Amino acid sequence: MSLSFEFSKINTWVFDLDNTLYPPKTNLFAQIEKRMTKWVMQTLELSQVHADELRLQYWQSYGTTLAGLMREHNVDPGPYLTDVHDISFAPLTPDPILAGYISALPGRRIVYTNGTADYATKVIAARGLEGLFDAIYGVEDADLLPKPEFGAFDRVFAKDGFSRQTAAMFEDDPRNLQVPHAMGLKTILISELPNSSPFIDHQAPDLSDFLAQLLL
Secondary structure (H helix, E strand, O other): HHHHHHHHOOEEEEOOOOOOOOOHHHOHHHHHHHHHHHHHHHHHHOOOOHHHHHHHHHHHHHHOOOHHHHHOOOOHOOOHHHHHOOOOOOOOOOOOHHHHHHHHOOOEEEEEOOOOOHHHHHHHHHHHOOOOOEEEOOOOHOOOOEEEEHHHHHHHHHHHOOOHEEEEEEEHHHHHHHHHHHHHOOOHHHHHOOOOOOOOEEEOHHHHHHHHHHHH
């Protein structure tokens, strides 16, 4: 079965942001991780080593570092989100080829990230993808619940109102595809690391490569 036939009934396309709409080699998220570690150091009065360990531990356990900080330390999310996303977008460059593929997808196109919608808007602009998406959702739209929690997806998908049976989702983090798959979405992992999880329908190392095949 060809990809174009398999996806012929899809009319909503959900895109993760970081390391999905731009290549991981840009290392953009490393800037955020550094700011997260610094924020944890200052707020919890920890050493850099301990703060970095805690940042990673919370990301692994709760889906985002913020979720762990909120649950374990009652941290106010507002200042944290503003601070950690205050980065340089210089590593990103416009990608007209990707823009052409996304614009050719039929139906509704949305972005859903564990970052903020404001941050996502800036990344999209730096990639030359403005005007291609019908909606941009951040963690604030999920009441600060992070992917991969069921409630996070449920809130955002309900807010958008699309049919889950005719939607597909692109993600670089495999654990963020388990719930969407269970909800009925087609799932595509964008990663060079092989993954045979049953909730991943397709995998490709690069988003443009997959969309090129899909749109043949």
